[in-house]
Amino acid sequence: MALLEVRGLLKAFGKNAPVITNVNLDVQAGEVLGLIGPNGGGKSTLMMLMAGLVTPDSGTVQLDGVDTTNLALQSSGSVGLITAVPGLYPLLTGWENLHYFGGLNGLSEAEVNQRASDLLDGLDLGDQLERQVKEYSSGMQQKVSLVRALLMNPRLLLLDEPTSNLDPLSTHTIHMAVRQQADAGVAVVLCTHDLHAAESICDRVAVMQRTIRGNRALTGERATPPHGQLFQMYQEHVQ
Amino acid sequence: MSRILHIAKREWLEQRRQPAMLGVIASLYLMISAVALLPLVLLQIVSNKPNAGVSLARLVGGEVDLPMLIETASRATLIAFNLLMFSQFLGIAAVMAGHAVLHDRQCGTLTFLLLSPLRRLELFTGKVIGAIGQTYLLYMVISGGTSLIMATFPFAVDFPTYTPRNPAWWVAFLFGGPAWGMFIATVCTIVSSVSHDVRTSQQAVWFVMFFGQMLCGVLLTDTMASGVVTELAVALIGVFSSAIALYIGSQVFRRDLGR
Numbered sequence: 001m002a003l004l005e006v007r008g009l010l011k012a013f014g015k016n017a018p019v020i021t022n023v024n025l026d027v028q029a030g031e032v033l034g035l036i037g038p039n040g041g042g043k044s045t046l047m048m049l050m051a052g053l054v055t056p057d058s059g060t061v062q063l064d065g066v067d068t069t070n071l072a073l074q075s076s077g078s079v080g081l082i083t084a085v086p087g088l089y090p091l092l093t094g095w096e097n098l099h100y101f102g103g104l105n106g107l108s109e110a111e112v113n114q115r116a117s118d119l120l121d122g123l124d125l126g127d128q129l130e131r132q133v134k135e136y137s138s139g140m141q142q143k144v145s146l147v148r149a150l151l152m153n154p155r156l157l158l159l160d161e162p163t164s165n166l167d168p169l170s171t172h173t174i175h176m177a178v179r180q181q182a183d184a185g186v187a188v189v190l191c192t193h194d195l196h197a198a199e200s201i202c203d204r205v206a207v208m209q210r211t212i213r214g215n216r217a218l219t220g221e222r223a224t225p226p227h228g229q230l231f232q233m234y235q236e237h238v239q
Numbered sequence: 240m241s242r243i244l245h246i247a248k249r250e251w252l253e254q255r256r257q258p259a260m261l262g263v264i265a266s267l268y269l270m271i272s273a274v275a276l277l278p279l280v281l282l283q284i285v286s287n288k289p290n291a292g293v294s295l296a297r298l299v300g301g302e303v304d305l306p307m308l309i310e311t312a313s314r315a316t317l318i319a320f321n322l323l324m325f326s327q328f329l330g331i332a333a334v335m336a337g338h339a340v341l342h343d344r345q346c347g348t349l350t351f352l353l354l355s356p357l358r359r360l361e362l363f364t365g366k367v368i369g370a371i372g373q374t375y376l377l378y379m380v381i382s383g384g385t386s387l388i389m390a391t392f393p394f395a396v397d398f399p400t401y402t403p404r405n406p407a408w409w410v411a412f413l414f415g416g417p418a419w420g421m422f423i424a425t426v427c428t429i430v431s432s433v434s435h436d437v438r439t440s441q442q443a444v445w446f447v448m449f450f451g452q453m454l455c456g457v458l459l460t461d462t463m464a465s466g467v468v469t470e471l472a473v474a475l476i477g478v479f480s481s482a483i484a485l486y487i488g489s490q491v492f493r494r495d496l497g498r
Contacts, residue, residue, distance in 0.1 A: 051354060052354075053350060053353055053354065077356075079354065081350065081351065081354055083347065083350060085347035086347065087346065087347035087348045087349075087350055087351050088346070088347075088348065089249070089253060089346060089348060090346065091253045091256040091257065092249070092252065092253060092256075096249075096252065100245070100249050101351060101355065103242075103245045104242065104245065104246075104352070104355035104356075104357060105355055105356065106356075132256070148351070
């Protein structure tokens, strides 16, 4: 049984055409699924649906048998999320942000310090966490966001274009950390426009595309093709 | 309760990192205090002059009932101070709360707050308390301090209704003001949670603030003359209204970001 099961998902906003139509998806523990597709293809909405932050009109999203819309209250910290916007308080230091979000999930400052110290190894943040977030580069903010996402040892890690504004080195650091988490048994869904990254770290890829009726559906789900062939696959499905 | 305080403490920490903002609020309270204390000091000086009545009568070219004039002016000053004290506290609470949730939406932190195992009422209450906590502290220290100074003036002995010499004043100051401040802040936090941009939020907050200030400010000051029981009833209505508003706010504030 897959760790994450998405079945018959449909979501429309207001009276507009559905953003997501009949999406079915399985993600196993320890697997990285790449989610690619054009802008406005419904990828971010699908990520929010999987996180339980948007309620589907029909269909289900279950993590280990628990509906994700109830997940936050029933199973705290099961889902780690990183979005393109790091989502940190600019006037607080990196540590204060981590303590705050850790505290909301029931962690004491000492527990946050201990868990974060392990996670910070290799992220090259040094003593930067003592500074206010407004002084951070985009890459540093995203690394802190990654640490926050991993603080609760999530079983599912959702990454919505986490490296869209980052330099190659920061991108590489984050991708390596994500792969490391997958190797440790975390199920990962990576939504990205970076096909090279998808080829490098994803076990499988799926393409979100507009259907003839204007809806967005998931097509072309398959094992990551050999290097250089993902673009061809993308073109076939999106055009 | 600990999670509510955890949310509120973060709000306070961020506010302390903006000393200019707290400085503006403190300055407003101090200006109101100065504007009230100055006439009282002047009236005190005039009343101590033995021939002040004669000089004043010569100045205006007619008869002047100096004790009556001083009494009227003192009473008006004390009423005006209390009215401004409450209405400004309520107004500042409204402004602070008006971007409580909107700030999280703009920082991108709302997504992560909703992902945490918080109940909506906890998150909402934490936001409201966080928004008004430091404003309340400044109100207590500056407006409370000014009122205690006023209570030492001889006029306050003669007309104690609008000073800390009146027990009803303490009920209004300690319970009524904060209770109605909580209500106004809760309504404005609801506004901030449904607003998608600062302009919309500001316009709605201004609307709430205007009526809130007028109604609550006048209500709290006016009922001081009616005694402790009436003032306590006004405070309890404020507490009850706040509780209802908090409940409504927690229902309006959904975990669903797609709404």
